[in-house]
Amino acid sequence: MPAGDLLLRPWQPSDLPAVRTAYTDPDIRRWHCRTMTDDEAHAWLTAWPRRWQAETAAGWAVTDPTGVLGQISLREIDLTEGQGEVSYWVLPAARGRHVAARALTALTTWSFQQAGLHRVWLRHSTANPASCRVARRAGLPAEGTNRGAARHADGWHDMHLHARLRTDS
Template identity: 50%
Template structure:
């Protein structure tokens, strides 16, 4: 039976191109991951707060190398897209931002992020999410981006509001953490939404 609704984004849109480096406000870039980032990622995941909200702990930099290789594969398979948030001058790792659960046919993905402990409280996550959101809408053509976080994660909620992701409701008992099931706040932006005043589109190189 033929399906009458065309794909929002054509299959192969991600796989047909190299993952770009995306400039972000505040002298940052979102760049593809390198295996040279493994020690910094390993160090970041020694942080108990990062472990708690993301559910992962790193036992070695070698282990992280395999994780990074998996992130590269997911780009070519158009399932997820992960970027390192880095200082544009020193290339120091500041965090990670991602599009997860990509559905090109529906034009939808989920935004996710974390920052390394020394980078927190500096507006890095909002600027990275702003840059990635602009790229996803205006370079790729996605229609809807969702952002979810545990209701207790107030810092993540602030990022959502700062970047124009409207609160749409609460998903009850939706994610299992070490201490049990957590309710999740659901936020979203669609391409036609007015951009927050912090949106500063930048050319992709």
């Protein structure tokens, strides 16, 4: 899936070092609420084809000619309700170029035009303003705040809900 000068492509076994590196970043660990060993990174990478075939989730490596810059995924797909929940991270060295917003714009377009979804949504902690900017720039306005809706390492966080509908102009 092209996104300007970015390419969203399926994960490959050779991407394991990039995934391991990502989860050494304190911000990715904090906001995705996990660490990742080599075995867990292998399991994470190899789960995507199974999840795609089951039509429950879909994940892409966000790349440019230099390699993997980040990830974006529909971490939960509900085809009955026509909805998908997005997750993303960008490697620290690739930040500052709106990589996530560009990838999210491409994924949202694909979700409506190819996957037939009606609503694409995401949540981020109210303590994570960078993710709020990503969602707004990609055309997913804030709908409200879910109080105490996600447990992080330091406790319960209020979560901003953002979404875009296929019918939004």
